[in-house]
Amino acid sequence: MSKQNMTPSLSDTVRRAIERSLLDGAILPGQIFDERSLAEKFGVSRTPVREAILRLVALGLLQVMPRAGVVVPKLSIKELLSLLEMLAELEGVCAKFAAKRINGEQRKALREALMACEAAATAKHAEDYKDANTRFHEIIYEASKNDWATSQVRALRLRCASYQRSRFDLPGRLDRSLREHAVVVERIEAGDEEGARLAMVEHISVGGRDFAEFVSSVPTDFLSGE
Template identity: 40%
Template sequence: MKRSNAQRLRDALEDDIINGRRAPGERLDADALCHEFGVSRTPVREAVQQLVASGLVTVSPKKGTFVARIGIDELIEMFEVMAELEGMCGRLAARRIDQAELEVLRQAHERCEVAARAGDSDDYYYENEAFHDCIYLASHNGFLAGEARQLKQRLKPYRRLQLQVRQRLMSSLEEHRDIVAAIESGDAAGAEQALREHVLIQGERFSDFVSSVRRFGLGREAMDGGEASR
């Protein structure tokens, strides 16, 4: 399968954004990209449109295109949904996982454990991804898995903040243990709860709080510039 220039460009930009090489708010100059990749404006335009559709970049009409800058409020909302999707995956996985998948999940968990004990944060990050992906697969709902992966991608630029917290690595691992145990024993509600809180860290109380606070008009980023979308 040969990939078009637009696709390669999209992937390259996506990768740059996700891995922080292009920071939120950074400008994406169309002409510069044309020159950089040696292509015309058409594929660049196409790639940008796809990235807009996936939420990674935004265009401010007549001002240019920028790496999406997500406000703290929307970020919380997205994490809330992410937690729900992960929880749903866990609930379904607890009911639907088969022996082979369970074995793969256990192995993924073990690799997480190895990485955690070694203190290798990058490695853990990667194995953690694989671990969660196992659960997506085990949900036996491909659409759900796709949505979860997509949202996770979109959140990736911001998750590094969350994951650099000291000791988070070890507590994350402990939570994984509970998750595996719940899935193993077919405890759907337990797996759902464990995964939801695993993602949300503190559960929904925090966002409840923020939500109620914002309703009193204390939002401090109302002037942050009109991030145009849809």
């Protein structure tokens, strides 16, 4: 295989690694890094690193700072609210399509994910719940069978990841999330497309007092002053 043909796959590998770092909190809002350090970290040339960065910049996940490097842009409270509003709507669309298109295997997987969420919530284990929650939503994305919607919602989740990391640490959030998951599953299994959409929007939405509590859990150095 020629070097030209290998470069896109290397770029994808680097991009996915950076995305995992965003999800895991290894790369945080305001953090600056450069192509050379990433190339050394992943053991590749700077070309696939540059390609991966440009793709993530296009998604709004990274920002190039002339003569400084690459930074994970900080969000203002207004921007964060706007992103969460869009995330709720797109998650709702995925749930709506899932209610229409889910197959038997996916129904079983969704039930198993709900049970994993229940076990984690009962044990009050936020980290386990985060993992089960991710699996729960991924199954719904797969069941929606709409690549455009799922790619957009995943990009938004990546953009909000650092800000939502402590959300399940809020008092009562695990139990409330679990109850909301159960309603979403009930609507999807019933084939209730609009009901599934509304249940998911309600699940993801953060407003009023909930939003104030949510913002209070976000580290202040993650927020821009705009």
